[in-house]
Amino acid sequence: MTRQRMYLKMITSSLMRRRSRMLVALLAVAIGSTILSGLVTIYYDVPRQMAQEFRSYGANLLLVSADTNPLKRESVNHARAIIPSGKLVGLTPFRYETVKINNQPFMAAGTDFSQVQKTSPYWLVSGSYPKAENEVLLGQTVAAALALNAGEEVMLNGIDSFEKPFSEKFKISGILQTGGSEEECLYLTLSKLEALMKDSGFLDVAECSVSESGKGLENIANTISANVEGVNPRLVKRLAKSEGTVLKKLQSLVYIVTLVVLILTMVCVATTMMAVVAERRQEIGLKKSLGASNQSIVGEFLGEGLFLGALGGILGVILGFAFAQAVSVNVFARSISFQPLLVPVTILVSVLVTGLACLLPVRSATEVDPALVLKGE
Secondary structure, three states, X not given: OOHXXXXXXXXXXXXXXXXXXXXXXXXXXXXXXXXXXXXXXXXXXXXXXXXXXXXXXXXXXXXXXXXXXXXXXXXXXHHHHHXXXXXXXXXXXXXXXXXXXXXXXXXXXXXXXXXXXXHOOOOEEEEOOOOOOOEEEEEHHHHHHHXXXXXXXXXXXXXXXXXXXXXXXXXXXXXXXXXXXXXXXXXXXXXXXXXXXXXXXXXXXXXXXXXXXXXXXXXXXHHHHHHXXXXXXXXXXXXXXXXXXXXXXXXXXXXXXXXXXXXXXXXXXXXHHHXXXXXXXXXXXXXXXXOOOHHHHHHHHHHHHHHHHHHHHHHHHHHHHHHHHHHHHHHHOOXXXXXXXXXXXXXXXXXXXXXXXXXXHHHHHHOOOHHHHHOOO
């Protein structure tokens, strides 16, 4: 039998003889590792989860013209290609023109309703979004001013880009409620508005919902500004700032809780190992009287502690991911992504914490006087 196998057998035999005490220490390490693994997983996944949650409050990046010329759709498509596809939730183009209904002027907005539902999920529509070219969505303010309801028809009149009048009948598919300025407009498909105006390829603004925050969002805006001519990206600071503040506080809370749990784990392991040393004073004294060195005593106790730390770390990785998954599903209603790097990190931290906790008990073990112990004092 090799020295390494003999050493491992000695450690495991010692742990098995004191199963109750060592189980307490193992549970302490496992719980600490579980909290560490779970909270750190949440720490790194919270930005992604919170970014998705904040997208329900609307776009966080606007693309507008960098000069007095209209915003070109071609430039918007170029900017869209710069935003990482995995980060882009939606990009909604808007073009605004003045039209008349019953000789009353209103603002008509041409847009892509499939993208509106991604960038503005807070829109509340009584009825449905327009599905055909001859359908229109009325803001609640417009509908109230004209005493119109979903299902009725309305005649739109206006002047196209060539100064020629147009007039066309539309069916009201729904009434829009947002509690904001959106209720003062009426909405139709962008292609239909372009057909009415007899021109295409121009926009007033494009709203982007990007699953990114803080510096990441700023970097995307700066890249667009530097590489796309004629486009001025603007952050919706109210959303971007709020998102960054919430994330910072949540991550600070996770850091503090993790630190406290690790300290408590260290205290529990240290207390358990001190009790084990006190219990084995006679065994230590006998080994020393037979020639065992302090180094071998330290190696034995430290080996037991590190073995517990490694085993607790392995359990913590498994239970920690389950803990993080449960928190994510219950809080964000989404599954969490597994972080492979946390496996060695969690085990290493568990071993280090257990090793530090064993330093004081190991020191007391080396101070045992074999003569006094064997005399029964």
